[in-house]
Amino acid sequence: xxxxxxxxxxxxxxxxxxxxxxxxxxxxxxxxxxxxxxxxxxxxxxxxxxxxxxxxxxxxxxxxxxxxxxxxxxxxxxxxxxxxxxxxxxxxxxxxxxxxxxxxxxxxxxxxxxxxxxxxxxxxxxxxxxxxxxxxxxxxxxxxxxxxxxxxxxxxxxxxxxxxxxxxxxxxxxxxxxxxxxxxxxxxxxxxxxxxxxxxxxxxxxxxxxxxxxx
Amino acid sequence: xxxxxxxxxxxxxxxxxxxxxxxxxxxxxxxxxxxxxxxxxxxxxxxxxxxxxxxxxxxxxxxxxxxxxxxxxxxxxxxxxxxxxxxxxxxxxxxxxxxxxxxxxxxxxxxxxxxxxxxxxxxxxxxxxxxxxxxxxxxxxxxxxxxxxxxxxxxxxxxxxxxxxxxxxxxxxxxxxxxxxxxxxxxxxxxxx
Numbered sequence: 505x506x507x508x509x510x511x512x513x514x515x516x517x518x519x520x521x522x523x524x525x526x527x528x529x530x531x532x533x534x535x536x537x538x539x540x541x542x543x544x545x546x547x548x549x550x551x552x553x554x555x556x557x558x559x560x561x562x563x564x565x566x567x568x569x570x571x572x573x574x575x576x577x578x579x580x581x582x583x584x585x586x587x588x589x590x591x592x593x594x595x596x597x598x599x600x601x602x603x604x605x606x607x608x609x610x611x612x613x614x615x616x617x618x619x620x621x622x623x624x625x626x627x628x629x630x631x632x633x634x635x636x637x638x639x640x641x642x643x644x645x646x647x648x649x650x651x652x653x654x655x656x657x658x659x660x661x662x663x664x665x666x667x668x669x670x671x672x673x674x675x676x677x678x679x680x681x682x683x684x685x686x687x688x689x690x691x692x693x694x695x696x697x698x699x700x701x702x703x704x705x706x707x708x709x710x711x712x713x714x715x716x717x718x719x
Numbered sequence: 720x721x722x723x724x725x726x727x728x729x730x731x732x733x734x735x736x737x738x739x740x741x742x743x744x745x746x747x748x749x750x751x752x753x754x755x756x757x758x759x760x761x762x763x764x765x766x767x768x769x770x771x772x773x774x775x776x777x778x779x780x781x782x783x784x785x786x787x788x789x790x791x792x793x794x795x796x797x798x799x800x801x802x803x804x805x806x807x808x809x810x811x812x813x814x815x816x817x818x819x820x821x822x823x824x825x826x827x828x829x830x831x832x833x834x835x836x837x838x839x840x841x842x843x844x845x846x847x848x849x850x851x852x853x854x855x856x857x858x859x860x861x862x863x864x865x866x867x868x869x870x871x872x873x874x875x876x877x878x879x880x881x882x883x884x885x886x887x888x889x890x891x892x893x894x895x896x897x898x899x900x901x902x903x904x905x906x907x908x909x910x911x912x
Contacts, residue, residue: 532750532890536834540743580802583831587795595791610841613794617834619747685905686741690898697891705886 513636521643527620528651528693529700534620538652539689541611545668548656550604552649554593554612559621559645560638561589563629567637570630582625583616590615620648658692659683725855728848732859735910738835739867740901745835748826749868750893758822759872760865765808765827767861770836772804773797774857777840778850797840798831805831835864870900 516524527533537555542548562585566573573581594612598605605612615621624644629637660666663683665673682688721727738744745766752762780796809827813820820827830836839860843853874896883892 533747535746535750536743539746579828579831580799583798583802584795587798591791591794594794610838610845613841614744614834614838616794616798617832617837619829619832622832682902686743687898687901687905689743690894690901694891694894694898697889697894698887701886701889701891 513639517636517639518643521640521645521647522650523647525644526647526651527644528648529696531620531623533623534618534648535693536614537611537618538655539686539693541608542652542655542659542689543663543684544607544660545653545656546604547607548652549649550597551608551611552645552652554597555615555618555621555648556642556645558586558589558593558615559624559641559648562586562621563624563637563641564634566625566629567632567634573630578630579622579626582622586621586625587616620644654696655689655692659688663688723852725851728852729855729859730910732856733863733866734904734907737863737867737904737907738838738860739864740897740904742838744838745833745864747829748833749871749897750890752823752826753868753871753875753893756869756872756876758819759868761819762823762826763861763865763868765812765823766830766833766835766864767858769801769804769808769830770839770857770861770864772807773801773836774839774843774853776800776804777844778848778853781844793844797837801836801840802831835860867900871897874900 521527525531528535528538534555537551541551562582565585566582569581590613593615597608597612624641628640632640657667660668661672662680663685665671665677665679680688683692722731732738736742739746739749748762748766753759777797777800780800781793784790784793784796805828808830809820812823812827839857843856848856871893875893878892878896887895
């Protein structure tokens with residue numbers, strides 16, 4: 505049976521990963537690195553870029569090979585492809601900055617187990633042409649990085665009183681140490697989700713009020 | 720207790736550095752399957768069983784890799800072993816308990832992408848544990864995972880009856896709960912020193 509493919513690339517292909525289907529805030533995928541490495545902005549940025557790189561490379565390869573991979577062993581194939589690119593990233597980061605490598609620790613290698621990347625390979629790259637897959641993956645990667653940054657900024661600002669290592673509040677600021685520690689990660693992400701729920705609810709209420717007003 | 724003793728390693732993985740609540744590993748099943756107490760319990764058991772198998776295999780594989788000096792293949796080997804272990808658990812469960820198999824649904828194959836298991840294998844390699852230490856580390860981590868997911872499921876079952884504002888329903892309140900649980904687990908920090 506031929507698979508009907510829709511090749512048109514719209515702005516939505518790119519933008520869906522950033523807002524409507526944001527991997528972290530909407531789909532709750534790949535949570536482990538999101539919470540574990542966002543205790544400072546620089547770690548969050550590095551993790552976001554590394555994940556985006558692996559996502560782009562692996563979905564390129566999966567998309568190119570989508571007609572050759574037997575259906576029965578597809579998950580195993582995707583995992584091996586992802587693991588290859590993660591190994592490359594791991595060695596590259598180690599070569600560029602040993603300090604960053606030590607700060608991120610095992611979490612670079614744990615990108616393999618990031619369900620967002622496998623999910624993209626399974627749900628998107630295996631069904632779409634190269635260009636469309638790339639556009640979508642880029643959007644997803646950027647969305648993931650934005651989510652990591654939005655957590656990293658809040659946690660570093662409150663937990664350390666600094667941003668990218670520069671002190672922001674002066675000497676008198678008493679840092680909220682709990683924000684850098686594990687509980688802070690859960691609580692900040694929970695607070696972001698609350699905020700998004702609130703915005704969504706308010707928008708729905710506004711549209712409802714407008715409809716009533718016009719009719 | 721010395722930090723290298725088997726009992727301390729077990730305690731460390733179980734409570735002090737709990738895999739879920741202090742090291743953020745295995746959050747997908749922790750948030751996804753913790754809705755009901757008995758599914759959470761069996762998910763915890765399945766995960767810790769896979770942890771035990773893959774940790775032991777990872778130990779021997781690492782010996783081999785170091786012997787042949789091909790450590791760069793470590794990640795690929797580990798993930799392949801984990802995927803096969805998960806397949807084994809899945810087939811066993813399908814044969815002996817089809818109800819449970821259906822209840823766990825998509826989360827059973829997803830144990831493969833559970834970072835707690837890969838994390839366990841990687842951490843024990845980085846820390847250069849010997850065989851007994853690896854065994855203690857993996858049982859501790861498995862027990863810790865069960866503890867965390869069962870606690871969370873118990874809390875969420877109570878939450879069903881609570882009167883919540885609509886805005887905070889779903890993932891947001893679960894994350895807040897996890898944050899509070901994690902705060903409680905920080906109290907174990909000085910234990911055993």
